Amino acid sequence: MSTIELTADNFNEVISGNDFVIIDFWAEWCGPCRKFGPVFERVSDKHEGVVFAKVDTEAQRELAQAFEITSIPTLMIVREQIDIFRQAGALPEAGLDDLINQARSLDMEEVRASSTTADKNQ
Numbered sequence: 001m002s003t004i005e006l007t008a009d010n011f012n013e014v015i016s017g018n019d020f021v022i023i024d025f026w027a028e029w030c031g032p033c034r035k036f037g038p039v040f041e042r043v044s045d046k047h048e049g050v051v052f053a054k055v056d057t058e059a060q061r062e063l064a065q066a067f068e069i070t071s072i073p074t075l076m077i078v079r080e081q082i083d084i085f086r087q088a089g090a091l092p093e094a095g096l097d098d099l100i101n102q103a104r105s106l107d108m109e110e111v112r113a114s115s116t117t118a119d120k121n122q
Helices: 011-017 031-044 061-066 093-105 108-120
Strands: 020-026 051-056 074-079 082-088
Touching: 020 031, 020 093, 031 051, 031 093, 074 093, 082 093, 082 108
Parallel strands: 020 051
Antiparallel strands: 020 074, 074 082
């Protein structure tokens, strides 16, 4: 599956319409982003049921600001509309595959329960 461009206009639709979304925040001028791009594309071909999306932080400054992206590339994983992972820096292909498998194996009922408890304690 190829990656999709995520924008302020389609963000909510993509996140609410898909159970598993991996987002790469990047910019054209960023060397590590350009190196990570082909890795992200290759991995997207291997994982069915996962939406791979890219946010160009230069073109979509509002999204980058909304998610407090201060370093790129930044990888974010959203499962069932919950931000479960966020990390700056490029990953090797095997590392990204492993991360996806770990995210896939999460018990989302448990994640939701932890999220609700954390929200109540704030």
